[in-house]
Amino acid sequence: xxxxxxxxxxxxxxxxxxxxxxSLVLFKFTQIILIREMKADLAGIETKVIDYVNLHxxxxxxxLTDEAFIxxxxxxxxxxxxxxVLIQMFSKRENKMxxxxxxxxxxxxxxxxxxxxxxxxxxxxxxxxxxxxxxSISTIFIIILISLLLNGLLLRxxxxxxxxxxxxxxxxxxxxxxxxxxxxxSTEEFVFMNDSLTLATAKAKHDYILLKEFTENASHExxxxxxxxxSKLDMIIQEKELSLxxxxxxxxxxxxIKKLTNLNYSLLLLAKIENQxxxxxxxxxxxxxxxxxxxxxxxxWLSNQITVEQLVNESSIKISPELLDILLNNLFSNASNHNTxxxxxxxxxxxxxxxxxxxxxxxxxxxxxxxTRFYKTGVNSNHNGLGLAIIRQISRVSAVHTMYKYANQxxxxxxxx
Amino acid sequence: xxxxxxxxxTELSRSICxxxxxDNFICDASYSYRDAMERIEDYNYECILLDITxxxxxxxxxxxxxxxxxxxxxxxxxxxxDSLNDKLNGLNLGADDYLxxxxxxxxxxxxxxxxxxxxxxxxxxxxxxxxFTLDLHEKMVRGKKGYIDLTxxxxxxxxxxxxxxxxxxxxxxxVEHLWGxxxxxxxxxxxxxxxxxxxxxxxxxxxxxxxxxxxxxMGYKFNLEPEENTIEKE
Numbered sequence: 001x002x003x004x005x006x007x008x009x010x011x012x013x014x015x016x017x018x019x020x021x022x023s024l025v026l027f028k029f030t031q032i033i034l035i036r037e038m039k040a041d042l043a044g045i046e047t048k049v050i051d052y053v054n055l056h057x058x059x060x061x062x063x064l065t066d067e068a069f070i071x072x073x074x075x076x077x078x079x080x081x082x083x084x085v086l087i088q089m090f091s092k093r094e095n096k097m098x099x100x101x102x103x104x105x106x107x108x109x110x111x112x113x114x115x116x117x118x119x120x121x122x123x124x125x126x127x128x129x130x131x132x133x134x135x136s137i138s139t140i141f142i143i144i145l146i147s148l149l150l151n152g153l154l155l156r157x158x159x160x161x162x163x164x165x166x167x168x169x170x171x172x173x174x175x176x177x178x179x180x181x182x183x184x185x186s187t188e189e190f191v192f193m194n195d196s197l198t199l200a201t202a203k204a205k206h207d208y209i210l211l212k213e214f215t216e217n218a219s220h221e222x223x224x225x226x227x228x229x230x231s232k233l234d235m236i237i238q239e240k241e242l243s244l245x246x247x248x249x250x251x252x253x254x255x256x257i258k259k260l261t262n263l264n265y266s267l268l269l270l271a272k273i274e275n276q277x278x279x280x281x282x283x284x285x286x287x288x289x290x291x292x293x294x295x296x297x298x299x300x301w302l303s304n305q306i307t308v309e310q311l312v313n314e315s316s317i318k319i320s321p322e323l324l325d326i327l328l329n330n331l332f333s334n335a336s337n338h339n340t341x342x343x344x345x346x347x348x349x350x351x352x353x354x355x356x357x358x359x360x361x362x363x364x365x366x367x368x369x370x371x372t373r374f375y376k377t378g379v380n381s382n383h384n385g386l387g388l389a390i391i392r393q394i395s396r397v398s399a400v401h402t403m404y405k406y407a408n409q410x411x412x413x414x415x416x417x
Numbered sequence: 418x419x420x421x422x423x424x425x426x427t428e429l430s431r432s433i434c435x436x437x438x439x440d441n442f443i444c445d446a447s448y449s450y451r452d453a454m455e456r457i458e459d460y461n462y463e464c465i466l467l468d469i470t471x472x473x474x475x476x477x478x479x480x481x482x483x484x485x486x487x488x489x490x491x492x493x494x495x496x497x498x499d500s501l502n503d504k505l506n507g508l509n510l511g512a513d514d515y516l517x518x519x520x521x522x523x524x525x526x527x528x529x530x531x532x533x534x535x536x537x538x539x540x541x542x543x544x545x546x547x548x549f550t551l552d553l554h555e556k557m558v559r560g561k562k563g564y565i566d567l568t569x570x571x572x573x574x575x576x577x578x579x580x581x582x583x584x585x586x587x588x589x590x591x592v593e594h595l596w597g598x599x600x601x602x603x604x605x606x607x608x609x610x611x612x613x614x615x616x617x618x619x620x621x622x623x624x625x626x627x628x629x630x631x632x633x634x635m636g637y638k639f640n641l642e643p644e645e646n647t648i649e650k651e
Contacts, residue, residue, distance in 0.1 A: 223518050227426070230520070231428075238439070248634055251634050265499075
């Protein structure tokens, strides 16, 4: 529910309550006043009747006034009590049962007590209450209607800067250089909100840049000790009379150093891609590039009895040559290294679509986590789990769409652009 | 031949010098920008190995100074920076090659050998041993009984071995040199075995000695007597 709707609803409810209450109070007061008036009226008629009787020594014939009924009744020695009551009587004028106010009072006349009743219709009150209810209800309806209309109009007008700011925020991405531009507004709250958002995003960006710089510096710093270790290993294996055991240890150390070097290289690469350090996009013939890449890996496939089907057609792509190189390397390495012995790889290049599929583990990969950093399927995996993250990152900056599919025991990566 | 190694990491510097001195290079080590600047003023070197990030200054300035003075010292940049821009920058300033850290020492050796061949003899040279002659211009190998028919990979392999003679070279380093280092082969280097085997077979069939020795679990060693190997200008 929108904020304004919530507010209007509460507002309308309270207003309805106040109107109903005030109408009731108004009705009650008017009723009291009317009844008092009526009583005074009846008392006036009473005086007139008494005066008439005293003057003429007889009861007035018929109606004393137009709207008042009057009746006389001999009660003998019984003296009636003077009282005012509300009764229902048949109104000849309106031809239906109606509310009347009746005053009974005693009068000594002709040697006996008489009960004299005067009745006046309460028509006025009936009309009044009806008028009050009609006015109240119509006012409430008008208020609700106006609130709803205002709600719609205000929502669009007053809240427009808010929704615009939210749109800007939704498109905000860390790692993009463009600064956020919020719509200008004269509403103080929105100005405050925009200022806060600008401040928060600027801080997030700054922290992000620091983090990236840290990654890049850390990777650079790591390269030197890695070089030293590698060179020392290169020296160790030159030693004469190296035992089999020592050779084995050195080989394992080499293997780990290679992994660490790759990991470091990958992290640095990710940082650089995010830093947009590869913005030299060119139109490249992908066919040529793919064939060029297949060549060196062919021997690796051959020695692992991996058969390759390739269907490479002409297609061009606009991308940084360096990134394309890395992208293809990673896709090929991926298809090779996660393959089964005597497995299969198929490479298909069509207009604006590149598909590489390989046989592998019979379990489909987790599509949600697949492209995240350090995603690994096995515990003892030989890989750093950054290959696919790099593929995704390169695709992102090169406007290429990547998709993973598992079908017919084949893992496929599909690139479209 | 005299080399100058400008590298601020003393440990790395020591390993490189030790490795190269086995090839009868005289290796001067310089650890700082200022010291390096003084040395290039005072001496001439066949080849300078240059790190870019140095305490006291940028290594590229040393390269600029060399070119200003019109010196012909060959320059091989060794740097932790691996972006295309850094490489192009170095090469445009007149460096002969660019090697990214971390590298294998045999790779460094091969690169230096290639630079020196280009620089000193303009590529018109032959590597001559008792049994075969490697003609770098023609990219041909002649044995005692005539030309030995080698594939491109086998030729490159032989050339790589002659730059790292009498040294143990790992399979990993060979793969990186011949196939490039960016395709991750999962530590599975068995496929180079075929190339080594064929090269050995072809050399032996041409009545060469069996130069290539497998070092168990590690790699290969190309045995050549130091006095046996000469470089000749055509």
